[in-house]
Amino acid sequence: MDDSELLAALAGGDLEALECLYDAYATRIFHVLLARGLGREAAEDALQDVFLSLLDRGRAVRRIDNVPAYLITVARNMASRHLRRQRRWATLELMEPLSVAPTAAEATQKVAVRQALRQLPPEQTEVVALKVWGEMTFAEIGEALEISPHTAASRYRYALEKLRDIWEDTDDEP
Amino acid sequence: MSPDDLERRLRNGSWPELRPEVKDQLMHRARRKLAGRSRGRVFRWALAAAATLLIAINLIGERAHTRRIELITGRPAIHQPIPPKAYADALRYRAELLSEPIGDLGNS
Numbered sequence: 123m124d125d126s127e128l129l130a131a132l133a134g135g136d137l138e139a140l141e142c143l144y145d146a147y148a149t150r151i152f153h154v155l156l157a158r159g160l161g162r163e164a165a166e167d168a169l170q171d172v173f174l175s176l177l178d179r180g181r182a183v184r185r186i187d188n189v190p191a192y193l194i195t196v197a198r199n200m201a202s203r204h205l206r207r208q209r210r211w212a213t214l215e216l217m218e219p220l221s222v223a224p225t226a227a228e229a230t231q232k233v234a235v236r237q238a239l240r241q242l243p244p245e246q247t248e249v250v251a252l253k254v255w256g257e258m259t260f261a262e263i264g265e266a267l268e269i270s271p272h273t274a275a276s277r278y279r280y281a282l283e284k285l286r287d288i289w290e291d292t293d294d295e296p
Numbered sequence: 297m298s299p300d301d302l303e304r305r306l307r308n309g310s311w312p313e314l315r316p317e318v319k320d321q322l323m324h325r326a327r328r329k330l331a332g333r334s335r336g337r338v339f340r341w342a343l344a345a346a347a348t349l350l351i352a353i354n355l356i357g358e359r360a361h362t363r364r365i366e367l368i369t370g371r372p373a374i375h376q377p378i379p380p381k382a383y384a385d386a387l388r389y390r391a392e393l394l395s396e397p398i399g400d401l402g403n404s
Contacts, residue, residue: 137327140322141319145319148319166315169314169318170318177330236309239309290297
């Protein structure tokens with residue numbers, strides 16, 4: 123079933139349709155929420171709210187043209203609201219607690235990634251997250267974020283340039 | 297540092313995986329939400345049915361009252377035929393009157 127058929131089924135109260143949409147888009151929405159600065163638990167809660175917002179729309183849910191773009195827009199709004207409530211950006215818990223005790227070098231590297239991502243604008247972190255961890259193409263990212271693939275690629279390139287500067291600076295430090 | 301090196305470094309920094317139990321939590325919340333919504337729908341339809349019934353009783357009562365006046369006075373209580381629009385207006389006024397408290401319930 124394609125998205126429009128799933129939305130029609132969801133409008134009729136079919137929760138299997140919601141499950142299918144979740145399977146298709148949850149991971150990338152989760153990445154967006156993390157990239158927008160939410161901690162893991164907050165992102166998981168917000169993710170549920172994002173999908174429940176489809177139910178809130180009732181029969182009007184059928185009018186959604188681009189499901190991932192809609193979900194990402196709702197996710198961004200929810201992340202902004204959540205961060206406003208927190209009134210700070212301090213909990214950018216991009217990394218989950220490590221399941222295996224890392225070596226000192228590995229741990230340092232993971233922290234460096236986390237710190238570097240904090241310094242990027244959210245739009246760039248979003249593209250990096252979707253590209254690297256979401257394993258999406260620029261065309262897919264562009265469609266989901268409602269930007270051109272070229273813009274997605276540019277944001278990614280700028281992000282990598284900034285990350286390189288950050289890491290080269292920190293690597294040079296004694 | 298090449299773009300490939302940068303990507304490798306990013307991938308080495310772990311990123312939280314979405315836990316499977318989140319889906320179960322979502323489906324649980326969705327089922328509760330739908331159940332709540334259908335309860336609300338039943339309540340609204342029950343109110344609408346009650347309002348319709350009240351309007352019907354009210355109209356029947358009015359006709360019976362008119363007939364009683366005619367029996368007492370021995371002549372038609374209404375001298376001119378009532379135009380259909382007047383009937384429609386009377387229905388609309390009754391519906392508005394009854395929908396006011398329902399609207400209040402809906403907003404509370």
